[in-house]
Amino acid sequence: MTAALEVRGVGKRFGALTVLDDVSFEVAEGEALGVVGPNGAGKTTLLDIVAGAQRRDHGRVLLCGVEVTGMPTARRCRLGLARTFQVPRPLGDLTVYETALLAAVRGGGRRGKSAERAAIDALGRAGLLDEGDRRSSGLRLLSRKRLELARALAAGPRVLLLDEIAGGLTDAETGALIGTVRELSAGGVAIVWVEHVIRALTQVATRLVCLADGHVLASGEPAAVLEDPAVRRAYFGRGVL
Numbered sequence: 150m151t152a153a154l155e156v157r158g159v160g161k162r163f164g165a166l167t168v169l170d171d172v173s174f175e176v177a178e179g180e181a182l183g184v185v186g187p188n189g190a191g192k193t194t195l196l197d198i199v200a201g202a203q204r205r206d207h208g209r210v211l212l213c214g215v216e217v218t219g220m221p222t223a224r225r226c227r228l229g230l231a232r233t234f235q236v237p238r239p240l241g242d243l244t245v246y247e248t249a250l251l252a253a254v255r256g257g258g259r260r261g262k263s264a265e266r267a268a269i270d271a272l273g274r275a276g277l278l279d280e281g282d283r284r285s286s287g288l289r290l291l292s293r294k295r296l297e298l299a300r301a302l303a304a305g306p307r308v309l310l311l312d313e314i315a316g317g318l319t320d321a322e323t324g325a326l327i328g329t330v331r332e333l334s335a336g337g338v339a340i341v342w343v344e345h346v347i348r349a350l351t352q353v354a355t356r357l358v359c360l361a362d363g364h365v366l367a368s369g370e371p372a373a374v375l376e377d378p379a380v381r382r383a384y385f386g387r388g389v390l
């Protein structure tokens with residue numbers, strides 16, 4: 150079966166710094182892949198390249214078998230690829246509801262009532278229904294992170310890229326977030342979740358990839374990856390695992 154997302158041999162340098170070197174992985178429809186790795190490992194850069202926010206130096210990205218390498222972000226989004234940003238980006242003066250609605254229209258290609266329904270559904274899933282009328286620029290960090298998720302969901306993704314959405318949540322909030330992500334994957338969405346909160350990630354991810362210094366250090370069943378001596382060395386002294 151064709152993978153929902155296929156990353157083949159992606160490489161990226163910033164000047165003399167090789168941030169990603171020959172990174173490959175696949176995610177099937179309905180699969181949740183967790184991506185871990187120490188700070189600066191290249192995780193966000195990898196999501197940027199998959200989403201089209203940064204150019205890769207080499208390698209390919211395929212979405213449901215369609216080559217999207219070199220395609221602008223907006224086109225990838227229309228093909229079903231949505232992402233959240235590690236650092237939330239509220240949209241100017243828009244309210245929370247307007248932000249989700251815009252995502253449903255621009256990213257999801259919906260109109261009228263269908264767009265409104267998608268926006269409200271996304272706000273509900275992200276736990277933001279009560280804050281629909283608030284200005285997005287005035288939200289606190291947690292709500293801004295939720296809005297990132299709502300914005301991505303409103304586009305109706307087939308592949309969803311999540312960048313550190315669990316940091317700073319209470320146990321109850323983490324539980325709700327896990328429920329939402331599980332529901333999405335049960336509904337067939339392929340998920341790539343970059344996360345330092347391992348206890349949240351392992352409740353959802355059926356497979357982990359560990360990135361370190363731009364390489365895939367280990368990948369496979371979560372417990373095996375987390376116990377891998379090379380993975381533990383990569384994290385050693387950084388207090389994450």
Ligand SMILES: Nc1ncnc2c1ncn2[C@@H]1O[C@H](COP(=O)(O)OP(=O)(O)OP(=O)(O)O)[C@@H](O)[C@H]1O
Nearest residue numbers: 163166168186187188189190191192193194195235
């Ligand atoms: N635009 C850029 N120009 C130059 N260097 C960059 C740029 N973006 C990222 N880097 C560098 O690339 C490396 C990887 O950064 P990246 O943000 O992808 O890491 P990360 O794994 O997401 O880290 P974290 O866990 O802290 O979010 C870092 O050394 C970072 O300083």
Ligand SMILES: [Mg+2]
Nearest residue numbers: 192193194235
């Ligand atoms: Mg990052």
